[in-house]
Amino acid sequence: MITDQEEISRRLDIKGYRLTKQRRAVLKVLQSTISHPDANSIYEKVRKEIPHVSLGTIYRTLGILKEVGLLRELDYGSSLSHYDANAENHPHIVCTNCGRIDDLQSPLPDNLEEQASKATDFLITDHRLEFYGLCPHCRPSSAD
Amino acid sequence: MITDQEEISRRLDIKGYRLTKQRRAVLKVLQSTISHPDANSIYEKVRKEIPHVSLGTIYRTLGILKEVGLLRELDYGSSLSHYDANAENHPHIVCTNCGRIDDLQSPLPDNLEEQASKATDFLITDHRLEFYGLCPHCRPSSAD
DNA sequence: ATAATATTAGTAACGATTATTATTATGGTT
DNA sequence: AACCATAATAATAATCGTTACTAATATTAT
Ligand SMILES: [Mn+2]
Ligand SMILES: [Mn+2]
Ligand SMILES: [Zn+2]
Ligand SMILES: [Zn+2]
Numbered sequence: 001m002i003t004d005q006e007e008i009s010r011r012l013d014i015k016g017y018r019l020t021k022q023r024r025a026v027l028k029v030l031q032s033t034i035s036h037p038d039a040n041s042i043y044e045k046v047r048k049e050i051p052h053v054s055l056g057t058i059y060r061t062l063g064i065l066k067e068v069g070l071l072r073e074l075d076y077g078s079s080l081s082h083y084d085a086n087a088e089n090h091p092h093i094v095c096t097n098c099g100r101i102d103d104l105q106s107p108l109p110d111n112l113e114e115q116a117s118k119a120t121d122f123l124i125t126d127h128r129l130e131f132y133g134l135c136p137h138c139r140p141s142s143a144d
Numbered sequence: 145m146i147t148d149q150e151e152i153s154r155r156l157d158i159k160g161y162r163l164t165k166q167r168r169a170v171l172k173v174l175q176s177t178i179s180h181p182d183a184n185s186i187y188e189k190v191r192k193e194i195p196h197v198s199l200g201t202i203y204r205t206l207g208i209l210k211e212v213g214l215l216r217e218l219d220y221g222s223s224l225s226h227y228d229a230n231a232e233n234h235p236h237i238v239c240t241n242c243g244r245i246d247d248l249q250s251p252l253p254d255n256l257e258e259q260a261s262k263a264t265d266f267l268i269t270d271h272r273l274e275f276y277g278l279c280p281h282c283r284p285s286s287a288d
Numbered sequence: 289a290t291a292a293t294a295t296t297a298g299t300a301a302c303g304a305t306t307a308t309t310a311t312t313a314t315g316g317t318t
Numbered sequence: 319a320a321c322c323a324t325a326a327t328a329a330t331a332a333t334c335g336t337t338a339c340t341a342a343t344a345t346t347a348t
Binding site for chain 1: 239248250262264269270279
Binding site: 162164182183184199200203204207223224225 | 337
């Protein structure tokens with residue numbers, strides 16, 4: 001997670017983007033949570049600081065921060081996207097009951113792309129690994 | 145891929161669903177391609193046999209066939225879903241340029257869920273592994 | 289045949305995201 | 319400080335894949 005203001009400004013500058021208070025606020029929300037909020041949840045939090053911010057600005061900002069590598073978008077199918085201030089590729093575990101998304105703490109095989117390259121003519125540049133299941137609150141307890 | 149008519153009928157019957165000609169047609173389209181078509185592409189193909197079929201029927205049918213385990217839905221983020229008559233979990237490789245989706249031929253680590261279980265309190269029931277890159281038609285050729 | 293149930297085509301509604309636009313803010317230049 | 323070029327914003331409208339609704343039709347059981 002990149003928190004250094006110099007580096008953040010630098011990355012935006014390169015593309016001619018400015019570091020506005022709206023963008024600072026979005027980044028702050030993302031960097032102060034371990035959850036992986038969706039655009040609307042970020043919107044609600046930013047509104048507490050900037051009441052007249054618009055949802056369009058949230059989406060535009062998320063797009064730009066993603067473009068300069070300050071966040072990663074987690075695209076969950078026909079449902080909504082979630083965002084992660086950790087732009088490094090890392091596996092997640094999603095609760096199919098309540099939607100909670102956690103990082104998977106132990107790193108998994110790091111050579112997946114290399115392995116896959118041997119089995120295809122595609123030039124592999126990225127991958128996505130996610131697990132699905134029930135979080136501690138949603139899984140049947142041992143007492144059930 | 146399940147092609148046995150008995151088994152197909154049986155799976156639908158259990159939930160009280162009927163095997164109509166629309167559903168047969170959707171399944172046939174899916175089972176006769178190695179691509180992973182989206183709903184609209186399936187719709188276009190089914191229309192050649194059943195000109196007045198409606199897109200809503202395609203979606204409803206896909207939902208039902210998925211529910212009874214006769215296909216798998218591949219949810220590609222904010223873009224549209226694709227469908228696969230192979231309902232077994234298996235990795236795919238997606239071209240980020242033209243959208244082509246291939247199966248990854250060589251099987252990858254089959255104990256991913258088991259490994260992940262050790263690193264989380266979630267009860268893991270499924271996972272998703274996808275690779276992204278450029279297909280042979282879109283990758284820069286050696287002559288470039 | 290009759291009745292109960294499931295399915296369909298057609299169309300309207302939904303909802304997340306993106307585009308548009310007039311206005312405002314920012315940064316650099318004289 | 320005034321000026322200009324450019325970028326960003328708020329507010330709103332549009333997009334588009336998908337789902338829901340509904341009246342008509344088909345299928346199955348009695
Ligand atoms: Mn994460
Ligand atoms: Mn496949
Ligand atoms: Zn949960
Ligand atoms: Zn391609």
